Amino acid sequence: MRVLVVEDEVLLADAVATGLRREALAVDVVHDGLTALQQIGVNDYDVIILDRDLPGMHGDDVCRAVTSSTTPAMVLMLTAAAELADRVAGLSLGADDYLAKPFAFTELVARVRALGRRARPNASPVIERAGLTVNPSRREVFRDGAYIPLSLKEFAVLEELLRADGAIVSAEQLLERAWDENIDPFTNVVRVAMHSLRRKLGDPPLIRTVRGAGYQIP
Numbered sequence: 001m002r003v004l005v006v007e008d009e010v011l012l013a014d015a016v017a018t019g020l021r022r023e024a025l026a027v028d029v030v031h032d033g034l035t036a037l038q039q040i041g042v043n044d045y046d047v048i049i050l051d052r053d054l055p056g057m058h059g060d061d062v063c064r065a066v067t068s069s070t071t072p073a074m075v076l077m078l079t080a081a082a083e084l085a086d087r088v089a090g091l092s093l094g095a096d097d098y099l100a101k102p103f104a105f106t107e108l109v110a111r112v113r114a115l116g117r118r119a120r121p122n123a124s125p126v127i128e129r130a131g132l133t134v135n136p137s138r139r140e141v142f143r144d145g146a147y148i149p150l151s152l153k154e155f156a157v158l159e160e161l162l163r164a165d166g167a168i169v170s171a172e173q174l175l176e177r178a179w180d181e182n183i184d185p186f187t188n189v190v191r192v193a194m195h196s197l198r199r200k201l202g203d204p205p206l207i208r209t210v211r212g213a214g215y216q217i218p
Contacts, residue, residue, distance in 0.1 A: 001116040002026040002044065002177055006036040006062065007051045007078065016049065019105050020112065024139055024152040024159070026180045033057025037065055044176065045073040046119040047112050050095070052079040060093055067094030074115035078103075113137055127162045130206050130217055134162060143201060153178060154197045157190070161207065161217045170214035 003020055007013035008031045017027040028043065030036050034056040040048065048066060052059035063075055077095040091098055096118070097111050113136065117125065127134040133142040139155055141148045150158065156178035161169055171190045175183055183189065194215060198207055208216050 024155045033062045046116045063093045168216045
């Protein structure tokens with residue numbers, strides 16, 4: 001899952017991004033509304049965590065622009081205002097969910113994951129395929145009942161392959177979905193993660209390389 005955090009409080013934005021990355025999510029961060037729209041125009045996000053009071057362009061206007069566009073991203077609006085009228089106003093702008101500051105991080109994660117499943121209509125909370133059982137919310141992977149410890153990036157790559165439901169996933173798609181915008185597009189991190197993931201998943205091999213196209217779990 002790829003998330004955009006739009007928050008002008010730098011320390012809060014960094015804390016949210018760090019916490020979400022520990023949940024095996026790919027996270028980009030911007031601090032104003034205009035930059036947010038630029039990012040949304042060039043990247044595909046599952047969820048946008050949007051502060052309402054932003055410099056450059058107000059969060060309300062960003063929300064209107066997102067919801068009137070063709071992007072499938074879900075919007076979770078953040079605000080310091082917790083009154084009912086404020087929540088109703090935020091949702092009436094087209095936001096998919098609303099969370100008042102201060103908030104519990106566990107609740108933020110739960111809401112982001114729920115919105116991510118809505119962004120992918122066929123996404124199930126637990127994935128079962130090819131003898132694997134994967135629980136994204138608990139970051140647990142089992143193969144034929146045996147627990148397999150994975151790193152955050154290995155987990156993110158595996159989840160993307162499984163959610164493709166047998167389709168081929170290119171290295172470029174994995175870079176976009178499992179890493180953030182700061183990753184070097186010419187890096188070999190996908191190949192390294194794939195090698196480690198295959199080793200941990202064991203035999204018989206589950207991940208197939210399709211030369212010139214990408215990877216798949218048939």
